[in-house]
Amino acid sequence: MTLERILETAGLSGATTTPLGGGTYNSVFRVSSREGEFVLKIAPEGPPGLTYERQLISTEAMFCRLASKVAPVPEIVHTDDATALLATFLPGEPVFGRDVDRPLIRRQLGEAVRAVHEITGPGYGYPQLGLHGTWTEAFQHMYAAVLADAERFGVRLPTTDLSRHAKAFDEVRRPALVHFDLWDGNVLADTGLSGLVDGERAFWGDPVAEFVSLALFGTIEDDRDLLAAYGFEFTDSARVRLAAYQAYLYSIMLTERVPRGSSDEAFERVIMDALTRALGVLA
Structure with missing residues (x-):
């Protein structure tokens, strides 16, 4: 379906589109129409790159429908x-690289993430791949899927x-809604927190997994503002699980570079160093 046909089906009139940067999977556009301002996502053609990268439009739609009620x-x-998702346009800009009132934003972010995590699902895992008990x-x-993806793309990964x-994993008894991509590029702010975007990688699982991207390549326990607002205190078992989720995400980031044609060797070393640190906790 063409972009024009998608907008017509959505009921927009006099619409103009502008490509938005920052998307690493879907094509993203800002849409201006008589009805208002929107964001349009269009899925790429062809087979998925990694195993979980299928029907991500459906997953993001699910995340937005549920999380927009509380955050x-x-x-x-x-x-x-x-193939297509049209959503409301939120105010603000990504906080990545900006001079913002970070303590305020992190406190507001902790409250918002906690509200999202209170949403409970019907099972565990990625909804588009089938849930587990x-x-x-x-x-x-x-984790096994990303290791299989790495082997398929010829990426050598250290494992555990x-x-x-x-x-430690058996302690998780409730499938919470987890965004799993809340790095600073997906957190919007103006005078305060204004948006959590790009929920296409969401799954049902352990809320601790959220803390990986919330402190990408860093240590979430240093973020006292966010953790205090969230109301979370780490246990030894939670630290073990966090390390496993770090290993999982960094394995994804190293593997996806092949199908995306990325060749930034310096960034690859940053990811590999982070993966090695995480695996050290699990050793």
């Missing part, structure tokens, strides 16, 4: 749950045996 998340205007089983499948830490 500053775009509301869905139109979607076909396969336990988080332990779901995460084992998620997660089964040694099964008791």
Whole structure:
């Protein structure tokens, strides 16, 4: 379906589009019409790159429908749950690289993330891949999938045996809605927090997994403002799980560079160093 046809189906009139940067999977456009300002996402053609990268439009639509009720998340205007998603345009700009009132933003972000995590799902894992009855089983499948993707793309990754830490994962007894991509580029702010965007990588699982991207390549326990507002205190088992989720995300980031044609060797070293540190916790 053409871009014009998508906008017509969504009921917009006099619409103009402007490409937006920052998207690493879908094509993203800002849409201006008589009905208002919107963001349009269009899925890429062809097969998915990594195993979980399928039907991401459907996953983001699900995330927005649920999370927009409790946090500053775009509301869905139109979607076909396969190739296109039209959502409301939120004010503000990504906080990445900006001079903002960071303590305020982090406190507001902690409150918003906690509200999202209170949403409970019907099972564990990625909704587009089929849910599991336990988080332990779901995460084992998620981690195994990215290792299989790495082998398929010829990426050599250091790994660990997660089964040694099964008791830590067994502590997760409720499938919370997890965004899993809340780095500073997906957090919007003007005078305060104004948006959480790009929920296409969401899953049902352990809220601790959220803390990986919230402190990408860093240590979330240093973020006292966010953790205090969230109301979270780490335990030893939560630290083990966090390290596993770091290893998972950094393995994804290293593997996806092949199908995306990325060749930034310096950034690859940053990711690999972070992966090595995470695996050291699990050793």
